[in-house]
Amino acid sequence: MYLVSKNGNINHLTKNSQSGSFLLEMLRLKTMDKIEKEFDVAIIGGGPAGMMAAIKAGEKGAKVILIEKNLTLGKKLLITGGGRCNITQAEFNNKKFVEKLGKKGQFLLSALSIFGPKEVCDFFEKNGLPIKTERGGRVFPVSDKSQDVLSVLLKCLIKNKVRLLLGQEVVGLNIKDGKIVSVKLKEKEIFAKAFILATGGKAYPGTGSTGQGYFWAEKMGHKIIKPLPALVPLEIKESWVAGLSGLGLKNVRVDVLQNNKKIDEKFGEMLFTHFGVSGPIILDLSKKIGEIMSKGEVILRIDLKPALDILTLDKRLQRDFQSKRNFKNYLPDLVPQKLGDLIVRFTKISPDKKLNSINKEERKKLIDVLKGVELTVKGSTGFGQAIITSGGVDLKEIDSRTMRSKIIKNLFLAGEIIDLDGPTGGYNLQICWSAGFVAGSNATNLTI
Numbered sequence: 001m002y003l004v005s006k007n008g009n010i011n012h013l014t015k016n017s018q019s020g021s022f023l024l025e026m027l028r029l030k031t032m033d034k035i036e037k038e039f040d041v042a043i044i045g046g047g048p049a050g051m052m053a054a055i056k057a058g059e060k061g062a063k064v065i066l067i068e069k070n071l072t073l074g075k076k077l078l079i080t081g082g083g084r085c086n087i088t089q090a091e092f093n094n095k096k097f098v099e100k101l102g103k104k105g106q107f108l109l110s111a112l113s114i115f116g117p118k119e120v121c122d123f124f125e126k127n128g129l130p131i132k133t134e135r136g137g138r139v140f141p142v143s144d145k146s147q148d149v150l151s152v153l154l155k156c157l158i159k160n161k162v163r164l165l166l167g168q169e170v171v172g173l174n175i176k177d178g179k180i181v182s183v184k185l186k187e188k189e190i191f192a193k194a195f196i197l198a199t200g201g202k203a204y205p206g207t208g209s210t211g212q213g214y215f216w217a218e219k220m221g222h223k224i225i226k227p228l229p230a231l232v233p234l235e236i237k238e239s240w241v242a243g244l245s246g247l248g249l250k251n252v253r254v255d256v257l258q259n260n261k262k263i264d265e266k267f268g269e270m271l272f273t274h275f276g277v278s279g280p281i282i283l284d285l286s287k288k289i290g291e292i293m294s295k296g297e298v299i300l301r302i303d304l305k306p307a308l309d310i311l312t313l314d315k316r317l318q319r320d321f322q323s324k325r326n327f328k329n330y331l332p333d334l335v336p337q338k339l340g341d342l343i344v345r346f347t348k349i350s351p352d353k354k355l356n357s358i359n360k361e362e363r364k365k366l367i368d369v370l371k372g373v374e375l376t377v378k379g380s381t382g383f384g385q386a387i388i389t390s391g392g393v394d395l396k397e398i399d400s401r402t403m404r405s406k407i408i409k410n411l412f413l414a415g416e417i418i419d420l421d422g423p424t425g426g427y428n429l430q431i432c433w434s435a436g437f438v439a440g441s442n443a444t445n446l447t448i
């Protein structure tokens with residue numbers, strides 16, 4: 001059984017639960033007026049970055065408090081990976097890992113060398129969570145339950161005697177002589193020698209990530225690179241996409257075009273929604289699209305047959321079109337059922353036309369459609385549905401070896417709040433684990 005003492009400390013852990021719900025119930029019992037006020041390390045934000053930072057700082061023997069405004073920790077973590085939590089990416093070559101994070105990726109190299117994907121996998125396995133690697137290097141718990149990932153973190157927080165303060169919103173920071181002295185809660189103040197800001201970004205604000213950390217960081221003198229929704233579904237102008245809602249396409253290529261110039265491309269899976277498009281490759285392209293939207297119209301060109309060049313596709317069609325089958329009966333051989341009507345509409349080939357009477361011009365039109373369905377981007381669905389926020393605290397002002405602020409002596413930053421993000425596939429949680437681990441470790445060095 002878990003025991004929570006009157007002063008808010010967690011004293012015993014004798015139940016090895018994976019559900020964690022009982023534990024959370026107990027944690028909620030703590031009352032603010034009973035908790036101590038002075039700590040070695042105070043961490044603001046109980047997401048993956050804050051929890052990992054707290055675990056590491058606690059492990060090193062520091063007196064640590066983790067402050068979270070929700071009544072539970074890891075509210076966003078629970079919805080990651082569709083509730084399955086794609087914990088990390090099985091890319092154990094750190095140089096290759098950071099390439100996926102774009103130009104700013106180098107910043108993470110040092111943290112990855114200390115606590116990279118391999119160490120994250122070991123951490124969860126050693127703490128009793130079997131993991132598996134799926135297509136594209138995506139690492140998940142074998143149970144397919146994000147709750148089990150959270151339970152491991154809760155168990156480690158307790159083991160390392162981290163004081164948890166749930167349902168308490170930090171409303172301000174008290175700064176003196178270039179150092180944070182305390183954090184202000186609605187009714188109390190918490191003093192510490194070092195502080196870790198892990199308040200996340202602005203994506204999915206319903207989970208608690210409302211961007212307050214940016215405001216404080218800016219107030220303390222940090223430059224904030226404009227936060228933008230990233231890994232976000234896109235709204236499309238063409239109304240016919242709504243008719244395809246729910247249709248997933250595999251092995252397609254999407255080119256991003258602006259002023260007839262190709263800006264980016266991705267190969268893989270996408271999904272039609274009632275308002276536009278989503279799915280892995282769309283989410284991964286959305287950041288770039290968000291950056292260029294203000295410069296002019298953005299077109300997505302979908303190649304439904306990227307493995308076949310025009311000549312090879314034409315040869316295949318010529319071969320197929322020797323048959324007397326109806327065009328409409330043949331279409332499911334070529335594209336998913338739901339796309340059949342669209343092909344008919346765009347090619348203007350009668351659905352009842354016999355394949356062997358389709359002429360060269362019609363065949364060329366069909367190839368044009370198969371190799372280039374065009375969609376006009378209206379915009380993104382915004383922070384409400386964004387998986388992550390791009391932008392955040394400028395990396396130039398953070399020491400990449402320690403995650404310590406170069407502006408405020410006793411401030412450390414970790415997780416989505418910093419100006420670093422990656423594609424889908426576990427990269428973003430890995431940023432949190434690595435940065436949190438390093439921040440927790442070094443915040444402790446500062447204090448004990």
Ligand SMILES: Cc1cc2nc3c(=O)[nH]c(=O)nc-3n(C[C@H](O)[C@H](O)[C@H](O)COP(=O)(O)OP(=O)(O)OC[C@H]3O[C@@H](n4cnc5c(N)ncnc54)[C@H](O)[C@@H]3O)c2cc1C
Nearest residue numbers: 045047048049069080081086170200208209415416426429
């Ligand atoms: C739907 C969805 C699915 C995702 N799936 C994956 C995935 O499978 N794999 C992956 O790698 N990434 C995934 N991500 C991204 C990943 O969840 C985030 O990158 C990650 O949660 C960021 O962690 P964080 O600790 O920096 O911030 P957060 O998880 O946002 O946590 C910050 C915490 O700080 C708290 N907080 C904020 N302000 C205050 C305050 N003033 N006082 C007290 N507390 C405060 C918040 O309540 C919140 O709990 C997904 C995101 C979403 C939205």
